[in-house]
Amino acid sequence: xxxxxxxYCSPEMEQTGLFWMPMQQAEQGLDGLLxxxxxxxxxxxxxxxxxxxxxxxxxxxxxxxxxxxxxRDEADLDEWLSGGLHPSLCHQQMECRKSxxxxxxxxxxxxxxxxxFRDIPSQRSGGYIRRNNSHWTSxxxxxxxxxxxxxxxxxxxxxxxxxxxTSVRTAVNLKDKWxxxxxxxxxxxxxxTLLELEPPLVEQIRKLGAKHPYPKQRHS
DNA sequence: CTAGGGTTATGG
DNA sequence: CCATAACCCTAG
Numbered sequence: 001x002x003x004x005x006x007x008y009c010s011p012e013m014e015q016t017g018l019f020w021m022p023m024q025q026a027e028q029g030l031d032g033l034l035x036x037x038x039x040x041x042x043x044x045x046x047x048x049x050x051x052x053x054x055x056x057x058x059x060x061x062x063x064x065x066x067x068x069x070x071x072r073d074e075a076d077l078d079e080w081l082s083g084g085l086h087p088s089l090c091h092q093q094m095e096c097r098k099s100x101x102x103x104x105x106x107x108x109x110x111x112x113x114x115x116x117f118r119d120i121p122s123q124r125s126g127g128y129i130r131r132n133n134s135h136w137t138s139x140x141x142x143x144x145x146x147x148x149x150x151x152x153x154x155x156x157x158x159x160x161x162x163x164x165x166t167s168v169r170t171a172v173n174l175k176d177k178w179x180x181x182x183x184x185x186x187x188x189x190x191x192x193t194l195l196e197l198e199p200p201l202v203e204q205i206r207k208l209g210a211k212h213p214y215p216k217q218r219h220s
Numbered sequence: 221c222t223a224g225g226g227t228t229a230t231g232g
Numbered sequence: 233c234c235a236t237a238a239c240c241c242t243a244g
Contacts, residue, residue, distance in 0.1 A: 134238085135230085155222095156222070170239095175222070176238065179224085
């Protein structure tokens with residue numbers, strides 16, 4: 001059963017390259033302010049509602065990015081952060097609560113979370129903060145494959161610079177994703193894959209994978 | 221910076 | 233429950 005494809009980013013937001021990222025609830029710095037906007041995806045209404053939610057939050061994101069570009073007083077920013085949330089957001093927040101059972105959880109938090117709260121001390125037992133847990137979109141994968149075919153495997157920093165300049169994905173993320181792609185599409189079919197990719201794309205992945213094997217193999 | 225082993229969250 | 237995806241750690 002496939003979940004409906006949802007467009008998380010408004011065009012403006014997409015341009016910024018910042019995407020909504022799921023995070024562990026305890027780590028959501030703005031959790032108290034925004035509330036968690038989890039929604040059931042079970043019916044169309046909830047789905048639509050969710051998109052509106054994201055839309056509203058996108059507006060906020062774009063706004064705050066503007067604030068960043070033309071820096072003002074910190075107090076100004078503080079005030080905006082603590083109170084001046086997008087009106088449509090408060091409205092939506094109550095609306096979405098009533099949806100019934102939860103479907104797949106799409107925990108997301110706003111981009112400014114990582115911009116402003118990345119240094120908040122963490123209580124995690126692991127000792128580190130997990131910043132981004134979002135699943136890759138097929139768009140991103142396409143970009144990655146494109147990048148790998150241009151730069152080859154191993155020049156992740158270059159690839160990041162040229163193809164994921166503004167994305168939240170780091171060079172290491174790209175590398176890891178590539179590894180996962182190889183694992184996922186090499187040889188036997190997996191039991192399941194979260195993201196269905198177009199056959200041509202898969203074909204390209206396989207080809208590139210054959211060229212730069214992982215894990216390293218000492219000959220053919 | 222990258223490779224690769226480890227760890228944690230996700231979701232069938 | 234457990235395989236997979238996403239993420240972290242770190243030697244070299």
